[in-house]
Protein backbone atom coordinates (compact mmCIF):
# COMPACT_ATOMS: atom_id res chain seq x y z
CA UNK A 1 0.00 0.00 0.00
CA UNK A 2 1.04 3.60 -0.54
CA UNK A 3 2.13 5.50 -3.59
CA UNK A 4 5.45 6.67 -4.92
CA UNK A 5 5.65 9.63 -2.66
CA UNK A 6 9.17 10.93 -2.74
CA UNK A 7 8.75 14.54 -1.82
CA UNK A 8 9.27 16.90 -4.72
CA UNK A 9 10.57 19.47 -2.27
CA UNK A 10 14.23 19.48 -1.34
CA UNK A 11 14.39 21.02 2.08
CA UNK A 12 17.67 22.51 3.10
CA UNK A 13 16.79 23.12 6.72
CA UNK A 14 18.35 22.56 10.12
CA UNK A 15 18.37 18.89 11.28
CA UNK A 16 14.73 18.04 11.71
CA UNK A 17 13.95 17.75 15.38
CA UNK A 18 10.24 17.23 15.33
CA UNK A 19 9.34 20.32 17.32
CA UNK A 20 6.40 22.46 16.34
CA UNK A 21 8.74 25.33 15.46
CA UNK A 22 10.83 23.18 13.18
CA UNK A 23 7.85 21.66 11.52
CA UNK A 24 6.25 25.00 10.74
CA UNK A 25 9.59 26.28 9.44
CA UNK A 26 10.00 23.30 7.13
CA UNK A 27 6.42 23.40 5.93
CA UNK A 28 6.74 27.08 5.14
CA UNK A 29 9.88 26.43 3.13
CA UNK A 30 7.94 23.79 1.19
CA UNK A 31 5.13 26.20 0.49
CA UNK A 32 7.58 28.83 -0.66
CA UNK A 33 8.89 26.54 -3.41
CA UNK A 34 5.49 27.04 -5.05
CA UNK A 35 4.91 23.34 -5.56
CA UNK A 36 1.54 23.23 -3.78
CA UNK A 37 0.15 25.82 -6.21
CA UNK A 38 0.47 23.58 -9.25
CA UNK A 39 -2.95 22.25 -10.26
CA UNK A 40 -1.44 18.96 -11.40
CA UNK A 41 0.23 18.56 -8.01
CA UNK A 42 -2.96 19.38 -6.10
CA UNK A 43 -4.97 16.89 -8.15
CA UNK A 44 -2.36 14.20 -7.58
CA UNK A 45 -2.52 14.77 -3.82
CA UNK A 46 -6.32 14.63 -3.79
CA UNK A 47 -6.32 11.44 -5.85
CA UNK A 48 -3.79 9.98 -3.44
CA UNK A 49 -6.05 10.93 -0.55
CA UNK A 50 -8.83 8.89 -2.19
CA UNK A 51 -6.42 6.01 -2.65
CA UNK A 52 -5.47 6.21 1.03
CA UNK A 53 -9.14 5.99 2.02
CA UNK A 54 -9.63 2.95 -0.23
CA UNK A 55 -6.41 1.13 0.75
CA UNK A 56 -6.91 1.70 4.46
CA UNK A 57 -10.67 1.22 4.61
CA UNK A 58 -10.47 -1.83 6.87
CA UNK A 59 -7.75 -0.37 9.09
CA UNK A 60 -9.77 2.84 9.50
CA UNK A 61 -12.88 0.87 10.48
CA UNK A 62 -10.85 -1.12 13.01
CA UNK A 63 -9.31 2.04 14.47
CA UNK A 64 -12.78 3.64 14.72
CA UNK A 65 -14.08 0.60 16.52
CA UNK A 66 -11.20 0.69 19.00
CA UNK A 67 -11.58 4.42 19.64
CA UNK A 68 -15.36 4.78 19.63
CA UNK A 69 -16.89 1.34 19.10
CA UNK A 70 -18.26 2.74 15.84
CA UNK A 71 -19.92 0.10 13.68
CA UNK A 72 -18.34 -0.61 10.29
CA UNK A 73 -21.48 0.76 8.63
CA UNK A 74 -21.24 4.04 10.50
CA UNK A 75 -17.50 4.36 9.87
CA UNK A 76 -18.00 3.77 6.17
CA UNK A 77 -20.92 6.18 5.80
CA UNK A 78 -20.14 9.01 8.20
CA UNK A 79 -16.35 8.98 7.98
CA UNK A 80 -14.79 7.29 4.95
CA UNK A 81 -17.49 7.89 2.32
CA UNK A 82 -18.28 11.33 3.72
CA UNK A 83 -14.62 12.35 3.41
CA UNK A 84 -14.18 10.66 0.01
CA UNK A 85 -17.29 12.37 -1.36
CA UNK A 86 -15.93 15.77 -0.40
CA UNK A 87 -12.59 15.00 -2.08
CA UNK A 88 -14.32 13.75 -5.25
CA UNK A 89 -16.38 16.92 -5.43
CA UNK A 90 -13.26 19.07 -5.12
CA UNK A 91 -11.46 17.03 -7.78
CA UNK A 92 -14.37 17.19 -10.19
CA UNK A 93 -14.64 20.97 -9.85
CA UNK A 94 -11.08 22.05 -9.16
CA UNK A 95 -10.44 23.59 -12.60
CA UNK A 96 -13.60 25.63 -12.28
CA UNK A 97 -13.09 26.63 -8.63
CA UNK A 98 -9.51 27.76 -9.14
CA UNK A 99 -10.08 29.82 -12.31
CA UNK A 100 -9.84 33.59 -11.87
CA UNK A 101 -13.37 35.02 -11.62
CA UNK A 102 -14.32 37.81 -13.97
CA UNK A 103 -15.67 40.75 -11.97
CA UNK A 104 -18.56 42.96 -13.09
CA UNK A 105 -17.65 46.40 -14.37
CA UNK A 106 -19.46 49.57 -15.28
CA UNK A 107 -18.68 52.05 -18.03
CA UNK A 108 -15.92 53.75 -16.02
CA UNK A 109 -13.82 50.59 -16.37
CA UNK A 110 -14.66 49.89 -20.01
CA UNK A 111 -11.00 49.67 -21.05
CA UNK A 112 -9.90 47.58 -18.06
CA UNK A 113 -10.00 43.94 -17.08
CA UNK A 114 -11.35 43.30 -13.58
CA UNK A 115 -11.04 39.89 -12.02
CA UNK A 116 -10.56 37.96 -8.80
CA UNK A 117 -7.40 35.94 -8.46
CA UNK A 118 -7.49 33.10 -5.92
CA UNK A 119 -4.39 32.96 -3.78
CA UNK A 120 -3.75 30.15 -1.31
CA UNK A 121 -3.13 31.60 2.14
CA UNK A 122 0.14 29.71 2.69
CA UNK A 123 0.69 27.38 5.64
CA UNK A 124 -2.57 26.18 7.16
CA UNK A 125 -3.04 24.50 10.53
CA UNK A 126 -5.94 22.03 10.71
CA UNK A 127 -6.90 20.90 14.22
CA UNK A 128 -9.37 18.01 14.43
CA UNK A 129 -11.82 16.76 17.07
CA UNK A 130 -12.20 13.17 18.26
CA UNK A 131 -15.85 12.47 17.48
CA UNK A 132 -15.37 12.11 13.72
CA UNK A 133 -11.61 11.75 13.93
CA UNK A 134 -11.09 11.02 10.24
CA UNK A 135 -13.55 13.19 8.32
CA UNK A 136 -13.05 16.27 10.50
CA UNK A 137 -9.33 16.08 9.63
CA UNK A 138 -9.50 15.08 5.98
CA UNK A 139 -12.40 17.40 5.03
CA UNK A 140 -10.56 20.64 5.82
CA UNK A 141 -7.23 19.12 4.73
CA UNK A 142 -8.66 18.37 1.26
CA UNK A 143 -10.09 21.89 0.96
CA UNK A 144 -6.75 23.43 1.92
CA UNK A 145 -4.84 21.19 -0.53
CA UNK A 146 -7.30 21.96 -3.33
CA UNK A 147 -6.79 25.67 -2.72
CA UNK A 148 -3.01 25.31 -3.05
CA UNK A 149 -1.86 25.57 0.57
CA UNK A 150 0.65 23.60 2.60
CA UNK A 151 -0.99 22.06 5.68
CA UNK A 152 -0.03 20.80 9.10
CA UNK A 153 -2.65 18.37 10.34
CA UNK A 154 -3.19 17.89 14.09
CA UNK A 155 -5.65 15.04 14.77
CA UNK A 156 -7.29 14.55 18.16
CA UNK A 157 -5.37 12.69 20.84
CA UNK A 158 -8.66 11.38 22.23
CA UNK A 159 -9.05 9.09 19.22
CA UNK A 160 -5.51 7.63 19.51
CA UNK A 161 -5.94 4.75 17.05
CA UNK A 162 -7.17 6.96 14.21
CA UNK A 163 -4.57 9.56 15.09
CA UNK A 164 -1.81 6.92 14.92
CA UNK A 165 -3.11 5.63 11.61
CA UNK A 166 -3.07 9.11 10.09
CA UNK A 167 0.38 9.77 11.48
CA UNK A 168 1.79 6.49 10.19
CA UNK A 169 0.21 6.13 6.78
CA UNK A 170 -1.15 9.40 5.43
CA UNK A 171 2.27 10.62 4.37
CA UNK A 172 2.79 7.51 2.26
CA UNK A 173 0.17 9.09 0.05
CA UNK A 174 0.57 12.83 0.51
CA UNK A 175 3.73 14.85 0.05
CA UNK A 176 5.52 14.56 3.41
CA UNK A 177 7.01 18.03 3.39
CA UNK A 178 3.89 19.89 2.32
CA UNK A 179 1.28 18.05 4.39
CA UNK A 180 2.85 16.69 7.60
CA UNK A 181 0.84 15.22 10.45
CA UNK A 182 1.66 16.37 13.98
CA UNK A 183 0.17 14.24 16.73
CA UNK A 184 -0.33 15.26 20.32
CA UNK A 185 -2.67 16.73 22.90
CA UNK A 186 -3.07 20.09 24.58
CA UNK A 187 0.67 20.66 25.10
CA UNK A 188 1.60 19.92 21.49
CA UNK A 189 -1.31 21.93 20.10
CA UNK A 190 -0.37 24.85 22.34
CA UNK A 191 3.18 24.67 20.96
CA UNK A 192 1.86 24.77 17.42
CA UNK A 193 -0.36 27.72 18.28
CA UNK A 194 2.72 29.70 19.34
CA UNK A 195 3.82 29.68 15.71
CA UNK A 196 2.68 31.87 12.87
CA UNK A 197 0.22 30.29 10.44
CA UNK A 198 -1.51 31.86 7.46
CA UNK A 199 -4.84 30.19 8.30
CA UNK A 200 -6.14 28.07 11.17
CA UNK A 201 -9.06 25.70 10.74
CA UNK A 202 -10.20 24.42 14.12
CA UNK A 203 -12.90 21.89 14.99
CA UNK A 204 -13.73 21.38 18.65
CA UNK A 205 -15.40 22.86 21.68
CA UNK A 206 -16.36 26.50 22.09
CA UNK A 207 -13.95 26.88 25.01
CA UNK A 208 -10.94 25.63 23.05
CA UNK A 209 -12.15 27.69 20.10
CA UNK A 210 -11.63 30.80 22.21
CA UNK A 211 -8.05 29.71 22.99
CA UNK A 212 -7.36 29.15 19.30
CA UNK A 213 -8.90 32.50 18.37
CA UNK A 214 -6.74 34.26 20.94
CA UNK A 215 -3.59 32.58 19.61
CA UNK A 216 -4.54 33.50 16.03
CA UNK A 217 -5.09 37.09 17.11
CA UNK A 218 -1.38 37.44 17.87
CA UNK A 219 -0.51 37.24 14.16
CA UNK A 220 -3.89 38.37 12.80
CA UNK A 221 -4.28 34.88 11.36
CA UNK A 222 -7.69 34.28 9.79
CA UNK A 223 -9.60 31.35 11.27
CA UNK A 224 -12.49 29.02 10.76
CA UNK A 225 -13.90 27.81 14.07
CA UNK A 226 -16.20 24.81 13.79
CA UNK A 227 -17.58 24.62 17.32
CA UNK A 228 -20.47 23.02 19.17
CA UNK A 229 -23.47 24.00 21.25
CA UNK A 230 -26.98 22.88 22.06
CA UNK A 231 -28.94 22.24 18.87
CA UNK A 232 -32.69 22.42 19.61
CA UNK A 233 -35.53 20.44 18.04
CA UNK A 234 -38.99 21.96 17.92
CA UNK A 235 -41.86 19.53 17.32
CA UNK A 236 -45.21 20.93 16.25
CA UNK A 237 -48.42 19.17 17.29
CA UNK A 238 -49.33 18.41 13.67
CA UNK A 239 -46.38 16.24 12.61
CA UNK A 240 -46.22 12.59 11.59
CA UNK A 241 -45.02 11.55 15.01
CA UNK A 242 -43.58 8.17 14.04
CA UNK A 243 -41.41 9.53 11.23
CA UNK A 244 -40.38 12.41 13.49
CA UNK A 245 -39.31 10.00 16.26
CA UNK A 246 -37.41 7.88 13.76
CA UNK A 247 -35.44 10.80 12.32
CA UNK A 248 -34.63 12.34 15.70
CA UNK A 249 -33.55 9.05 17.24
CA UNK A 250 -31.46 8.06 14.23
CA UNK A 251 -29.62 11.38 14.57
CA UNK A 252 -29.20 11.00 18.32
CA UNK A 253 -28.04 7.38 18.09
CA UNK A 254 -25.47 8.16 15.40
CA UNK A 255 -22.09 8.05 17.17
CA UNK A 256 -24.11 7.79 20.43
CA UNK A 257 -25.04 11.45 20.28
CA UNK A 258 -21.39 12.51 20.10
CA UNK A 259 -22.05 14.60 17.01
CA UNK A 260 -21.68 18.38 16.86
CA UNK A 261 -25.07 18.73 15.15
CA UNK A 262 -26.83 16.03 17.21
CA UNK A 263 -30.30 17.05 18.36
CA UNK A 264 -29.55 18.25 21.89
CA UNK A 265 -33.03 18.78 23.34
CA UNK A 266 -36.67 18.82 22.29
CA UNK A 267 -39.14 21.66 22.71
CA UNK A 268 -42.78 20.65 22.38
CA UNK A 269 -46.18 20.80 24.04
CA UNK A 270 -47.16 18.43 26.82
CA UNK A 271 -49.51 16.58 24.44
CA UNK A 272 -46.76 16.06 21.87
CA UNK A 273 -44.40 14.96 24.63
CA UNK A 274 -46.73 12.04 25.44
CA UNK A 275 -47.00 11.09 21.77
CA UNK A 276 -43.28 11.35 21.00
CA UNK A 277 -42.36 9.17 23.98
CA UNK A 278 -44.69 6.40 22.77
CA UNK A 279 -43.32 6.70 19.23
CA UNK A 280 -39.71 6.66 20.49
CA UNK A 281 -40.34 3.46 22.47
CA UNK A 282 -41.57 1.79 19.31
CA UNK A 283 -38.75 3.15 17.14
CA UNK A 284 -36.07 2.03 19.60
CA UNK A 285 -37.51 -1.50 19.57
CA UNK A 286 -37.23 -1.48 15.80
CA UNK A 287 -33.76 0.02 15.59
CA UNK A 288 -32.20 -1.88 18.48
CA UNK A 289 -34.30 -5.08 18.71
CA UNK A 290 -32.03 -6.71 21.33
CA UNK A 291 -31.43 -3.54 23.26
CA UNK A 292 -28.66 -0.97 22.87
CA UNK A 293 -26.08 -2.86 24.93
CA UNK A 294 -26.26 -5.93 22.70
CA UNK A 295 -26.42 -4.04 19.45
CA UNK A 296 -23.38 -4.00 17.15
CA UNK A 297 -24.72 -0.73 15.77
CA UNK A 298 -24.56 1.22 19.01
CA UNK A 299 -21.25 2.78 20.08
CA UNK A 300 -19.76 3.83 23.39
CA UNK A 301 -18.79 7.06 25.15
CA UNK A 302 -15.28 8.24 24.26
CA UNK A 303 -13.78 8.40 27.77
CA UNK A 304 -14.40 7.97 31.48
CA UNK A 305 -14.40 11.73 31.93
CA UNK A 306 -17.18 12.19 29.38
CA UNK A 307 -19.06 9.17 30.76
CA UNK A 308 -19.09 10.67 34.27
CA UNK A 309 -20.03 14.08 32.95
CA UNK A 310 -23.04 12.53 31.19
CA UNK A 311 -24.10 10.43 34.17
CA UNK A 312 -24.06 13.57 36.33
CA UNK A 313 -26.53 15.17 33.94
CA UNK A 314 -28.99 12.37 34.72
CA UNK A 315 -29.11 13.17 38.45
CA UNK A 316 -32.61 14.06 39.71
CA UNK A 317 -34.13 13.70 36.25
CA UNK A 318 -37.38 12.01 35.27
CA UNK A 319 -36.31 9.19 32.93
CA UNK A 320 -39.06 8.27 30.48
CA UNK A 321 -36.99 5.88 28.36
CA UNK A 322 -33.64 4.17 29.01
CA UNK A 323 -31.33 5.27 31.82
CA UNK A 324 -29.12 2.15 32.03
CA UNK A 325 -25.38 2.80 32.39
CA UNK A 326 -22.22 0.72 32.70
CA UNK A 327 -19.02 2.56 33.54
CA UNK A 328 -16.70 -0.39 32.78
CA UNK A 329 -18.06 -0.54 29.23
CA UNK A 330 -18.58 3.26 28.90
CA UNK A 331 -22.15 2.40 27.97
CA UNK A 332 -25.11 4.73 28.30
CA UNK A 333 -28.48 3.61 27.02
CA UNK A 334 -30.46 5.97 24.76
CA UNK A 335 -32.21 8.01 27.43
CA UNK A 336 -35.12 10.41 27.16
CA UNK A 337 -35.94 12.78 29.99
CA UNK A 338 -39.33 14.42 30.34
CA UNK A 339 -40.59 17.59 32.05
CA UNK A 340 -37.07 18.99 32.18
CA UNK A 341 -36.68 22.43 33.69
CA UNK A 342 -34.66 25.04 31.82
CA UNK A 343 -32.51 25.50 34.92
CA UNK A 344 -31.40 21.85 35.08
CA UNK A 345 -27.73 21.08 34.40
CA UNK A 346 -28.69 19.03 31.36
CA UNK A 347 -29.96 22.26 29.79
CA UNK A 348 -26.83 24.26 30.61
CA UNK A 349 -24.15 22.59 28.50
CA UNK A 350 -23.90 20.73 25.21
CA UNK A 351 -24.90 17.14 26.04
CA UNK A 352 -22.77 15.31 23.45
CA UNK A 353 -24.14 11.88 24.38
CA UNK A 354 -27.28 9.73 24.08
CA UNK A 355 -29.41 11.79 26.47
CA UNK A 356 -32.40 13.68 25.08
CA UNK A 357 -34.28 16.03 27.40
CA UNK A 358 -37.76 17.30 26.56
CA UNK A 359 -38.72 20.79 27.69
CA UNK A 360 -42.39 21.72 27.44
CA UNK A 361 -43.44 24.93 25.74
CA UNK A 362 -46.98 26.19 25.22
CA UNK A 363 -46.56 27.62 21.74
CA UNK A 364 -44.21 28.57 18.92
CA UNK A 365 -43.44 32.03 20.35
CA UNK A 366 -42.33 30.49 23.62
CA UNK A 367 -40.07 28.05 21.76
CA UNK A 368 -38.55 30.86 19.71
CA UNK A 369 -37.90 33.07 22.73
CA UNK A 370 -36.36 30.12 24.54
CA UNK A 371 -33.94 29.50 21.66
CA UNK A 372 -33.14 33.20 21.38
CA UNK A 373 -32.39 33.50 25.08
CA UNK A 374 -29.42 31.14 24.65
CA UNK A 375 -26.21 30.99 22.60
CA UNK A 376 -26.71 30.62 18.86
CA UNK A 377 -26.80 26.89 18.07
CA UNK A 378 -24.91 25.06 15.34
CA UNK A 379 -28.11 23.49 14.02
CA UNK A 380 -31.82 24.08 14.48
CA UNK A 381 -34.39 21.39 13.76
CA UNK A 382 -38.04 22.18 13.20
CA UNK A 383 -40.65 19.49 12.64
CA UNK A 384 -43.92 20.92 11.35
CA UNK A 385 -46.32 20.59 8.45
CA UNK A 386 -47.08 24.30 8.56
CA UNK A 387 -44.96 26.45 6.29
CA UNK A 388 -45.80 29.58 8.30
CA UNK A 389 -44.34 28.03 11.42
CA UNK A 390 -41.11 26.88 9.80
CA UNK A 391 -40.76 30.35 8.24
CA UNK A 392 -41.18 31.93 11.68
CA UNK A 393 -38.22 29.94 13.02
CA UNK A 394 -36.13 30.87 9.98
CA UNK A 395 -36.87 34.55 10.35
CA UNK A 396 -36.76 34.91 14.11
CA UNK A 397 -33.83 32.72 15.15
CA UNK A 398 -30.15 32.52 14.25
CA UNK A 399 -28.24 29.24 13.95
CA UNK A 400 -25.38 27.76 11.92
CA UNK A 401 -27.81 25.78 9.75
CA UNK A 402 -31.41 24.61 9.75
CA UNK A 403 -32.98 21.30 8.82
CA UNK A 404 -36.74 21.18 8.55
CA UNK A 405 -38.46 17.86 9.21
CA UNK A 406 -35.22 15.93 9.62
CA UNK A 407 -31.95 16.05 11.55
CA UNK A 408 -28.27 16.02 10.43
CA UNK A 409 -29.13 15.60 6.74
CA UNK A 410 -28.55 19.27 5.91
CA UNK A 411 -24.81 18.78 6.29
CA UNK A 412 -24.65 16.32 3.39
CA UNK A 413 -25.35 18.30 0.15
CA UNK A 414 -22.23 19.84 -1.39
CA UNK A 415 -24.21 22.95 -2.24
CA UNK A 416 -24.94 23.95 1.37
CA UNK A 417 -22.36 25.73 3.52
CA UNK A 418 -21.67 24.13 6.88
CA UNK A 419 -20.56 26.21 9.84
CA UNK A 420 -21.62 27.94 13.02
CA UNK A 421 -22.54 31.43 14.08
CA UNK A 422 -21.82 33.19 17.37
CA UNK A 423 -20.78 30.66 20.01
CA UNK A 424 -21.18 27.78 17.55
CA UNK A 425 -18.38 29.10 15.37
CA UNK A 426 -17.38 31.22 12.41
CA UNK A 427 -16.61 30.44 8.80
CA UNK A 428 -17.92 27.55 6.76
CA UNK A 429 -16.89 24.67 4.55
CA UNK A 430 -18.17 21.69 2.47
CA UNK A 431 -18.44 21.67 -1.33
CA UNK A 432 -17.15 24.84 -2.96
CA UNK A 433 -17.01 26.51 0.46
CA UNK A 434 -14.17 24.10 1.37
CA UNK A 435 -12.17 25.60 -1.49
CA UNK A 436 -13.20 29.22 -0.93
CA UNK A 437 -12.35 29.06 2.77
CA UNK A 438 -8.69 28.48 2.01
CA UNK A 439 -8.12 31.13 -0.65
CA UNK A 440 -7.65 34.82 -0.38
CA UNK A 441 -9.70 36.47 -3.11
CA UNK A 442 -7.35 39.00 -4.58
CA UNK A 443 -9.00 41.79 -6.56
CA UNK A 444 -7.05 42.58 -9.72
CA UNK A 445 -7.38 45.49 -12.12
CA UNK A 446 -5.52 45.24 -15.42
CA UNK A 447 -5.12 48.48 -17.37
CA UNK A 448 -3.49 49.26 -20.70
CA UNK A 449 -1.46 52.15 -22.11
CA UNK A 450 -3.85 53.23 -24.87
CA UNK A 451 -4.19 56.93 -25.56
CA UNK A 452 -7.98 57.25 -25.27
CA UNK A 453 -8.43 55.78 -21.77
CA UNK A 454 -5.37 57.72 -20.63
CA UNK A 455 -6.96 60.94 -21.84
CA UNK A 456 -10.28 60.09 -20.16
CA UNK A 457 -8.48 59.38 -16.91
CA UNK A 458 -6.29 62.46 -16.93
CA UNK A 459 -8.59 64.46 -14.64
CA UNK A 460 -6.98 62.77 -11.67
CA UNK A 461 -3.54 64.25 -12.31
CA UNK A 462 -2.55 67.60 -10.79
CA UNK A 463 -2.44 70.46 -11.27
CA UNK A 464 -6.12 70.53 -10.24
CA UNK A 465 -7.30 73.44 -12.28
CA UNK A 466 -10.74 74.97 -11.74
CA UNK A 467 -11.95 73.34 -14.95
CA UNK A 468 -10.89 69.92 -13.69
CA UNK A 469 -12.50 70.43 -10.28
CA UNK A 470 -15.78 71.60 -11.78
CA UNK A 471 -16.07 68.74 -14.26
Ligand code: NAD
Nearest residue numbers: 128129130155156185186189190204205208226227228260
Ligand atom coordinates in the same frame (compact mmCIF):
# COMPACT_ATOMS: atom_id res chain seq x y z
P1 NAD B 1 -11.73 19.95 22.16
O1 NAD B 1 -11.93 21.41 22.03
O2 NAD B 1 -11.48 19.38 23.50
O3 NAD B 1 -10.51 19.46 21.25
C1 NAD B 1 -10.38 19.77 19.88
C2 NAD B 1 -8.91 19.86 19.51
O4 NAD B 1 -8.30 20.90 20.24
C3 NAD B 1 -8.10 18.60 19.79
O5 NAD B 1 -7.26 18.35 18.69
C4 NAD B 1 -7.31 18.94 21.04
O6 NAD B 1 -6.05 18.35 21.04
C5 NAD B 1 -7.18 20.45 20.96
N1 NAD B 1 -7.21 21.08 22.28
C6 NAD B 1 -7.99 20.75 23.33
N2 NAD B 1 -7.77 21.58 24.37
C7 NAD B 1 -6.83 22.47 23.96
C8 NAD B 1 -6.17 23.58 24.59
N3 NAD B 1 -6.43 23.93 25.84
N4 NAD B 1 -5.26 24.26 23.86
C9 NAD B 1 -4.98 23.91 22.58
N5 NAD B 1 -5.56 22.87 21.97
C10 NAD B 1 -6.47 22.15 22.63
O7 NAD B 1 -13.01 19.30 21.46
P2 NAD B 1 -13.37 17.76 21.37
O8 NAD B 1 -13.75 17.26 22.73
O9 NAD B 1 -12.32 17.03 20.61
O10 NAD B 1 -14.66 17.80 20.45
C11 NAD B 1 -15.94 17.99 20.95
C12 NAD B 1 -16.45 19.37 20.67
O11 NAD B 1 -16.23 19.69 19.32
C13 NAD B 1 -17.95 19.48 20.88
O12 NAD B 1 -18.24 20.72 21.46
C14 NAD B 1 -18.51 19.42 19.47
O13 NAD B 1 -19.77 20.02 19.32
C15 NAD B 1 -17.45 20.13 18.71
N6 NAD B 1 -17.45 19.71 17.32
C16 NAD B 1 -17.79 20.60 16.37
C17 NAD B 1 -17.85 20.21 15.05
C18 NAD B 1 -18.24 21.15 13.96
O14 NAD B 1 -18.02 20.82 12.80
N7 NAD B 1 -18.78 22.31 14.26
C19 NAD B 1 -17.56 18.89 14.70
C20 NAD B 1 -17.21 18.01 15.72
C21 NAD B 1 -17.15 18.43 17.02
